[in-house]
Amino acid sequence: MTASVPDSDCSDRPAGRIVAIRGAVVEVRFEGAAPLINTQLLAGPERDRVIEVVNLVDRRTVRGLLLNPARRVALGMEVADTGGPLMAPVGRGVLGRMIDVFGAPLDGKGPLEGVERRPIHRPPVPLTRRRPGGEIFQTGIKAIDLLSPIERGGKAGLFGGAGVGKTVLITEIIHNMGAVYEGLSLFCGVGERSREAEELYREMQETGVLESTVLVFGQMSESPGARFRVAHTALTVAEHFRDDEHRDVMVLIDNIFRFVQAGAEVSGLLGHIPSRVGYQPTLASELGALEERICNTDTGAITSIQAVYVPADDFTDPAATHVFAHLSSSVALSRKRASEGLYPAIDPLKSASKMLTPGTVSDRHYEVAREVRRVLAEYEALSDIIAMLGLEELSEADRATVAQARRLERFLTQPFFTTEQFTGMKGRAVSLEETLEGCERILSGEVSHLPESAFYMVGTIDEVTEGEDAA
Numbered sequence: 376m377t378a379s380v381p382d383s384d385c386s387d388r389p390a391g392r393i394v395a396i397r398g399a400v401v402e403v404r405f406e407g408a409a410p411l412i413n414t415q416l417l418a419g420p421e422r423d424r425v426i427e428v429v430n431l432v433d434r435r436t437v438r439g440l441l442l443n444p445a446r447r448v449a450l451g452m453e454v455a456d457t458g459g460p461l462m463a464p465v466g467r468g469v470l471g472r473m474i475d476v477f478g479a480p481l482d483g484k485g486p487l488e489g490v491e492r493r494p495i496h497r498p499p500v501p502l503t504r505r506r507p508g509g510e511i512f513q514t515g516i517k518a519i520d521l522l523s524p525i526e527r528g529g530k531a532g533l534f535g536g537a538g539v540g541k542t543v544l545i546t547e548i549i550h551n552m553g554a555v556y557e558g559l560s561l562f563c564g565v566g567e568r569s570r571e572a573e574e575l576y577r578e579m580q581e582t583g584v585l586e587s588t589v590l591v592f593g594q595m596s597e598s599p600g601a602r603f604r605v606a607h608t609a610l611t612v613a614e615h616f617r618d619d620e621h622r623d624v625m626v627l628i629d630n631i632f633r634f635v636q637a638g639a640e641v642s643g644l645l646g647h648i649p650s651r652v653g654y655q656p657t658l659a660s661e662l663g664a665l666e667e668r669i670c671n672t673d674t675g676a677i678t679s680i681q682a683v684y685v686p687a688d689d690f691t692d693p694a695a696t697h698v699f700a701h702l703s704s705s706v707a708l709s710r711k712r713a714s715e716g717l718y719p720a721i722d723p724l725k726s727a728s729k730m731l732t733p734g735t736v737s738d739r740h741y742e743v744a745r746e747v748r749r750v751l752a753e754y755e756a757l758s759d760i761i762a763m764l765g766l767e768e769l770s771e772a773d774r775a776t777v778a779q780a781r782r783l784e785r786f787l788t789q790p791f792f793t794t795e796q797f798t799g800m801k802g803r804a805v806s807l808e809e810t811l812e813g814c815e816r817i818l819s820g821e822v823s824h825l826p827e828s829a830f831y832m833v834g835t836i837d838e839v840t841e842g843e844d845a846a
């Protein structure tokens with residue numbers, strides 16, 4: 376970590392001393408009254424060890440979490456009270472920059488200029504200032520726009536186990552967003568691989584979207600405390616753009632599960648008794664305090680897309696279900712589809728969106744989505760019979776349903792721009808209009824004579840029929 380601690384004036388506050396150390400948890404005794412919870416303390420002769428107060432032991436002693444444990448602390452070391460919480464840099468100076476949980480630059484481009492600092496802990500916006508959404512944010516990805524449309528100013532989750540394509544999907548959304556989205560975007564990397572952060576930064580630089588983006592990272596190499604707080608830093612930056620500059624902000628979080636996991640680690644370090652499946656007893660309140668800050672107000676909207684790692688592909692895992700409760704749209708990625716090469720591996724029957732109701736989306740969109748779901752659900756119901764008895768044993772009507780479903784399934788795959796290097800296929804972004812048209816033509820049986828393979832990894836339905844014309 377580079378010089379990461381902002382200057383703070385601690386001179387007039389009572390100093391304390393470290394009296395106990397247990398891993399990243401330290402106890403500090405002060406000469407006067409103890410500081411409040413969430414206060415930032417700075418330890419060491421250079422005041423470069425950052426400690427956040429997490430609870431009070433007695434009137435003079437606090438227990439805190441060391442956020443940069445790579446820097447060692449020792450018993451008796453002097454600790455200064457900054458009198459306030461951790462601060463994040465906000466303002467135009469952070470645009471195009473990559474920062475860490477303390478707001479220190481990670482991109483080697485020198486110190487941030489033209490920024491102010493704001494506390495990372497803020498209460499959510501009161502209900503009276505919130506504005507309901509109701510508009511769709513198009514991603515150019517067929518399966519998402521059709522079956523689980525994302526709400527502008529809402530929260531969407533991309534759920535999936537290890538390696539089913541969450542990061543690829545989120546990067547593709549960032550790529551497609553460049554063409555249509557006029558607001559700012561903020562990418563928050565929590566507890567994922569550092570390599571991914573580097574790749575994303577380079578890609579943003581190449582596609583020219585870096586100038587309107589802020590990247591905030593607390594990757595897996597960081598301490599639990601830093602991973603736990605990095606999302607708060609990111610949201611503070613986003614809130615400034617929404618509230619003070621009246622801009623729309625897109626917040627992408629990869630991966631919100633790592634936030635929950637970091638919270639569990641912190642809870643363990645503090646000696647709290649774990650709750651269900653070993654998670655922290657405070658899971659719901661920690662997640663709620665963060666998610667509730669993401670909302671639309673009268674000044675601007677924060678739309679958020681969050682990747683959610685699902686441990687062992689178990690969608691009933693408490694972390695996944697608690698995140699799910701906050702979302703307006705959820706995209707479930709399935710390992711079965713990924714193993715069949717049906718990318719993006721979106722499960723059409725498990726993905727849902729509260730936007731997909733008549734009145735919010737067009738009647739045409741609603742009808743097509745319902746029909747696609749019906750056909751795919753019937754295919755799923757028939758899959759056991761097919762596995763046991765074979766396709767030939769099905770009735771004529773069922774066979775037609777299977778044929779239609781398999782074509783729909785393939786049509787909902789799509790080559791991505793961000794995977795061009797390793798798939799060798801040119802990426803496609805497809806508008807909702809074109810997706811609806813394609814599905815309608817498949818459902819009407821107009822293209823049933825074409826082989827299933829013609830529908831695989833294409834953009835619009837015209838590409839399927841073009842192949843026929845050329846043949």
Ligand SMILES: Nc1ncnc2c1ncn2[C@@H]1O[C@H](COP(=O)(O)OP(=O)(O)OP(=O)(O)O)[C@@H](O)[C@H]1O
Nearest residue numbers: 536537538539540541542543544684718719791794
């Ligand atoms: N749309 C796609 N097209 C082609 N291949 C894909 C696609 N999506 C994912 N893959 C393949 O799956 C691999 C894993 O994808 P990704 O890293 O996005 O998974 P993840 O769900 O984020 O995994 P983790 O939880 O381990 O971070 C990719 O490296 C790629 O080989």
